[in-house]
Amino acid sequence: MLSCSVELWREALHHHLKGLVVNVVAISGAALILRANAPAWFTGWVALSLGVTVLRVLLYLLCKQALRRAPMQAPARGLVIAHAALVLCAGSLWGALGWWGMPAFSGAQQFAILVMLSSLAGGATGTLAALRVSGKLYVLLLVVPACVRILALGNDTHMLLSLMGVMFAWVMISSHQTNHTLLIRTITLARDKAELADALSAKTEQVLKINSELEGRVAARTRELEHLARHDALTDLLNRRGMLAAEPTLRIHSGAWLLMVFIDLDHFKQINDGLGHDWGDWVLCEVGQRLTTPLLPEQALSCPTLVSRWGGDEFVLCQVWPSATPEDAQRAAHALHARLTAPCVIRGRTLRLGASLGVDLTRIDADLSLPAAISRADLAASEAKRLGRGRVVVYQPQLYDQQQRKLALGVALNTAHRDDSLRLNFQPVVRASDGQPAAFEALLRWQSSGFGPVSPDEFIPLAEESDHILRLGDWALRQACLTAVNWPADSSGQAPRVAVNTSIRQLVRADFADSVAAALADSGLPPARLVLEVTETVFDDNNLHRIRDTLATLHPLGVEIHLDDFGTGYSSLSRLCELPLHAIKIDKHFVLSTDPRVQAVIEGAVHIAHRFGLRVIAEGVESAASASQLAQLGVDELQGYFFGRPQPHAQLAPVAWPTLPSPSATPLPLGCFSPDLPLRG
Template sequence: MPGRRSSPLRRRPPRGAPLWAYLTALVGVPLVGVVVLTSVIVDTRRTEAASAARAEDAVQVTALLDEARRTTENEAVWALLLWAVDDPATLTAIGLPVDQVTAQRPLVVDIQATYRAATDDALTALGARRPGLAGTVREDLAGLRRVGETRTTGLHGLYLDYVSLSDRLMAAERRAATDAGAGGTPAATRAAIADAQLLAGYAQAASRQMPLFLGSMIDQEAGSLIGSRLGWETGWLAYTDARAQLEDLADPATAARWRLFAAGPAVLGLDGALDPAATPPGAVPTVAQVVSLALQRSVRDTDTAELTGAAFQRAQLLAEEDADAATDRSRSTLLLAGVLVALGALGAVHLARTVGRSLGRLAAQASEVSRGSLVEVGTRGPREVRTVGAALGTAVGSLRRIQDQAQAVAEGDLTNVLLEEPLPGPLGAVVHASVQQIVASVRQREELQSALAHQAAHDPLTDLPNRAQARALTAAALNRARRSGEMVGLLFVDLDGFKAVNDGYGHACGDEVLREVARRLRGQLRGGDVVCRLGGDEFVVLVEPVEVEADLVELAERLIATVARPITAQGHRVAVGASIGVAVSRDAGIDADALFAEADTAAYRAKAHGRGRAEVFDDALRAQLTERAELERAIAAGLGSGEFEVHYQPVMDVGTSAVAGYEALVRWNRPGHGVVPPDEFIPVAETSRLVCDLDRWVLGQATAQLAAWRTAAGGAADHVTMAVNLSGRNLTDRRVVDDVAAALERTGLPADRLVLEVTETVLVDDPVAAEHLAALRRLGASVAIDDFGTGYTSIGQLRDLPVDTLKIDRSFVGSAEPGHDQLVALMIRAAHTFGLTVVAEGVEDLAQLGRLQDERCDHAQGWWFGRALPADRAGELLLGTSAAQVGR
C-alpha cells in the first residue's frame, strides 16, 4: 500500500537451506552413542558435585544456627537477671538485699546489651542463608524482649519462652547437621559434624544451669519462679550427660581442646558452684556470689563459643574440601567428555563449516547476552539460525531499552525521557507500566521519607529540633565527649512573661514571638552548636566542645540580652525575657537525662532568684536533685506500703446547695515526717513514671468509693459524680484508656459518673493526649479542664476542645482585682454557649457564692462548702447523716 512504512523492529523471514539438511548429511549413530554415554557420566559427576556443595552449605548453616542459639541463650540469662533485678518482690522472695542487687543493674544492662547485639549479628548472618527461619526467630525474639522490658509475664513464662526459642534453633541445627551428613558425605566429614553437634549440645545444656540454679533459689509460693530444685537437678543431669558424651570425640585435636577447656578455672568453678549436691536446700547466694557466677559464666561461654566454633570450622573445612574434590572430578569428566565429543566431531567437517560456525557465533552472542552484555546479534547461516538470530536481536533491542530505563531509575534520573518510551507489544506495555509505577513509588517514598523524618525530629512551629531530637543530640555529644575527654554544655532557656503575651494578644502573636526567639537564639551560636525547642516556652542550647564554664555563662548572658530586645508581632510591640540554667558534663558517666535535669534545676533557681538571669548547676542544686531522688523512692515505697489515702472535697450545686459530686485528692502521711503537702510530692512524682502509678491508684480508690456510696444510698446518689485528676504524663501513656476502662468494669461504676480532670496545657501541647481524651469520652467518661485561665487556652478554643466541663481557677474566683468579676462572668457565659458545665474552684465566702449564683454558675467547690475529707466523713455528707457544715 503506498505510503505505508514497515516498523523498524519487524524483520523479514530469513532465507537459506533448512537446518535438517545439514544435520542429516553427517550425524551418525557413533557420535550419538558417544554423546549419550558422555551425558550420563557428566550427569553423575554433576550430581556428586551438587551433593557435596549441599553438604558444604548445610555445614555452614549448622554453624550459623549454633551461633544464633548460643547468643540467644546468653541473652536469655541476662534478660532474666535484669527481670529479677527490677523486681523487688522477687529479690525479697530469694532473700537477696534489694539495694545491693539494684546497684549491679548498670552492669547487667551493659552485658545484656552486648549479648543482644551479638544475637542480632548472628541472626543477620543466618538471614543471608535462611531468611525465612531468621525472620521468624527475629520476630519471636523481639516479642520476648518486649515482654522482658514491659514485664507483661512472669519470670517463669519469660524463661520458658527463651527455652522454647533455643530448642527450636537446636532442632533446626540438628536437621541441618543431618542434611550435611546425608547422602555420600565422607566419613571424616560426618565425624567432624558429629563432634560439633556434641559440643553444641554441651553448650546448650551448660547455658541453662545458671537460670535453673537461680530459679531454684526462689520460693515457689512467692511466684515468679523459673524452676524448682527438682528442675535444677534434672537440668544438671542433662548437663553431666552432655559432658560425658564429649569423651567420645572423634578428632584428637578437638578432644585435646575439650580436655584443656574442661580443666579451666571458669568451668571447674561453675561446675562446683552449680552442682546441686554442693548446695543444700534453702541456701541463697549473696549478691557478690551471683555477680561472680555471672562473670565466670561469661568467661565459660566465650571459651565454649571458641571451642564449638573451632569444631564447626573444621567440619566446614572438610566439607569444602569434599566439594572441591567433587568439583575437580566433575571438571575432569567434562574435559574428557569434551575430548570425546571433539574426536567425534572431526568427522563432521562439513557441518562445522556450515552450521557449526553460524551456531558458534550465535551461541557466543547469546552467551554474552545471558551475562548481561547486550552485543549486536548476527543473522548469517541456515534459515533456522537466522530466525533465532533475528529473534534474539529483537530481544536484545528491547533489553537495551529496559537497561536504559533501569539505569535512569537507579541513578535517580526520574525525569529522563527514556522512562516515557514504551516497548512494543503487550509485554512492553506491562514493563512500561511497571517502570512508571516504580518511578511514582520512588518519588512518593522519597518525599514521604523526607517529610516524616523532618517532622519526627523537628518542632513544627519553629522548625527547631524537638524534645526527642534534643535528647538524641545531647546523648551523641556526651558519647563524643567521653572519647575525646572534652566537656559538653547544656543551657536550659525558659522564657519570662510569655504567658502574658498569649493572654493579652492571642496565640497567633505568641507563635510569632516563639519563632522570633528561635531565630535570635540561633543567631548567637557557633556553627556546631544547636538550639532545640522542648515545647511551650522552653528551649535548650547544646554547646560542644566547652573549654571553660565561663564561656557558657557568657553565652547565656548574650542569649538573655538578645531575647530581651522588644519584638514586633502581629502589629504589637511586646517584650519577653529569659531565665537560663547552665549545666556542664564534668562527669564522664552522666547521661542526657541527668544533664537535662541539672540544666532544668538551674533554670528553676534562676526564675526563683528574680528571672532574667543565668544560674549554673552547682553542689547545692545537686543536693536538691538528690533530695528529689530520695523523695521519689519514698513515694514508690509509700504506694507499696499503704501510706497514701484519698480525701474527697464536695462539689456543690450552686442553685440548690446539694452535693453534685466529689473531687478525689490524694494525701500522704509519711512515717517520720507527718502529712506531706501535695505541692511537695506531686511535682516530684510528675517528673517520673511514678505519677502514672499514683493516678492509677487514686482512680481505683475513687471509683470504688463512689460505687460503695451509691450502693449505700440507693437511688439518692445516682446523680453524684467523682472527679479524678490525670497528669499530663499519664494522659499520654498508651495504657491510660485501658486503666480507666478496667477501673469502671471492676467497680461497676457507670462511666458517665466519672469526671477526668486535665490541665489546659496538656490539651493544647500534646496531640496524643487529645487522642486519648477522645477515646475516654467514647467510653462515656466526662473530661474537665482544671484550673482554667492559668494556661494558654483562649475562650475561643473551648468550642474545639474534647471537654465537657470547665473549672475556673481559684485565683479568678477569689480575686479582688478590678475586672476579675467580669472575667469570671465571661468564662461562665462562654462555657455555657459551647454547651459546657462550669465549676468554680476556691469559693471561700458567701459573697463569692452570691456572685456565682447571679452568673448562673453550675457547680462550685471550696472551703465555704467543705474541705477535702476522709472517705467516712465525706460519705456522711452525701448520705445526709451529718450537718451541712461538715469540714468548715
C-alpha cells in the first residue's frame, strides 16, 4: 500500500505538466500583450521565465523516471526540494512581473497583468494542491507583489484594486488549503477503500481456500463412505450392496458367460467358539485373499472378477468368461474348492478349512439378473451342505422347485398343529421274552391339505430348521398322552408305555420339563408310562449342559428317557453315564446289517448297557429269525415291521410268535468296567 506522501507526490507530478502548459501559454500571452512599449528588462524576463519552464520540464521528466523505477517508494528528498524550488522560482518571476510591471505599464496592460496573475493563482489552487506549502507560497508570490505595487500608486482606484487583490489572495490561499485537505481525504479514502478491498480479497481468498479444503475433505470423506458402503470392513471385499451394484458393468460383456460361485464355509462356528472371534476374523481374511487369486491362469488377464463377502461366513465370486462349458465351470469350482480347503497357517497354528460350493453358469444378456444368479448358486451351495458338506454342486432347475416346495411347506407347517392335518401312528415295541406290547412309539404323520401326505423324512428336518418343531413336538406329546391314557392293561396289569420322539430344540428350552408335566397332568397319564426318546445329538458339547439340566428335572417325575439311534452319532459307550437314561435303542442299520461283525457290536453294547443298568431295545426287526437272534443276545425289547407297522390305533394284542430261546448265559468280558457300577432303571 502506497504512503500518503507518495500519493501526494504522484498527484503533484500528475498535475505538474498541466501547470507547465498553462505557464507557457501565460508567458506567451504576456509577451504578445506587453511587447508594445515594453521596457528593456521585459525581454530578459520572458527568456528567463521560459528557461525556468524548460528546467521544470526536465525536472518533471527526471521525477517521472524515478517514479517508474520505484513506484512504491517515497521520492528522493533532493527531487522534492528541486521541484518546490523551481515552482517558487516560477512564482517569483511572475511576482517580479507584477512588481516591476505595474509602474512600467499603464492602462489595459496593467489590467492584463492582473488578469494573468489572477488566473495563474486560481489555477494553482488545483494544480498545486498536492504542495501544501509551496502551493500557497506560489499563490502569494503571484498576487501580493502586484497588490503592494498597485497600492503604492496612491489613488483610490489603485487602493481598491490592491484591496481586492489581497482579498483574492486570501481566497486563493483558502481554496488551496481546501483542495489540499480534500486531496488528502480523497487519498485517505482511496487507501482505506484499497485496504478494505485487499482485506476483503484476502478474506475471500481465505474463505475460498477453506471452502476448497472443506470440499476436498468432503469429497475424500464421501469417497471413503462410498467405499465403506460397498465394501466389507473386515476383508475389504465387496459387500452385498457393492456386489449387486456391479450388475450394469457386467451387462457390458453381453454374449459372454458369467460364472457364479457361492461359498459357504463348513463348521465355521466351531472356529469362533473354540478359538475365539479374532481367529474367526483372521480365517475370513485368509479366505478373502484366496478368493482374489484368479481361478485359472489362462483366464487371469481377460476375465473380470468380483469377490464379495456376502455375509457371515458366506462369500460370492463371479467371473466373466468369453466362452465356457459346464465342464469348465466344474473344473474351476473344484480348483477353487481345493484352494480354499488347503491347510492354512495363521499365527503359527495350522488350520484346515471346509467349504460347500454352489455353482451357476449364466449367459450374459440384457435381461441378466445378478441377484437371481447369486440365488441359484446359493441354492446349489445349500444342496451341497444338505448332501454332507465339503463338496461342489452345480445348480439344476429342480433345486429351485425343491426350494419353492420347501418354502411352501414351511408356511403350511406354521398352522399344521391346529388345522387337523397332523395325526399320530403307533408302532408296537414288544418284550423279547413273551411278545407282549411293552410300549408303542408315537410317529408323527402329516396329511397336508395343499400337498397331500408329506413324508416325515421331508417335513421333520424342515421343522427342525425353524421353531415349527417346538409346536409340532408339543402337539405330538399332548396327543400321545391323551391317546395312551385310554390303553387297557394287559394280563399282568400293566398298560403299555407311549414313546414320543423329542427334538434337541425342545430339550434346550428352559420350560420343556414344565411342558411335559403339564401334558401329563392334563391327560392324566402316569409319568411312568411316558417315554421320551432323544437322539445322540444330546451329547453335543455345545448343548450338553442345558440338556443335562432338563433331563435331571424330568427324571424325578418318573418319565423314562431312551437314547434313540444308538451308535450312529456322537455317543460312545463311556458317555452313557453322563445323562439319566433308562434304555438305549440300537439303530436299525445295525439290526439289518449282514456283516457278521455287527453281531459282536450288538452283543457288546447289550452287556455293557445292562451293566450300566439300562434296558436295550432293537429297532428294524423284520423277521422271526432276527427277533430270535436279538433275544439270544440279550436285547430286552424289539420293534420293527415283523411286529407291526405304524397304525393310527395301537394294536394291543400280543404278537403270536414262537417262544424265544433264553438269552446266552455266557457273558462277554467286561474289561475295564467295574461290577460295582450303580444300576439305574
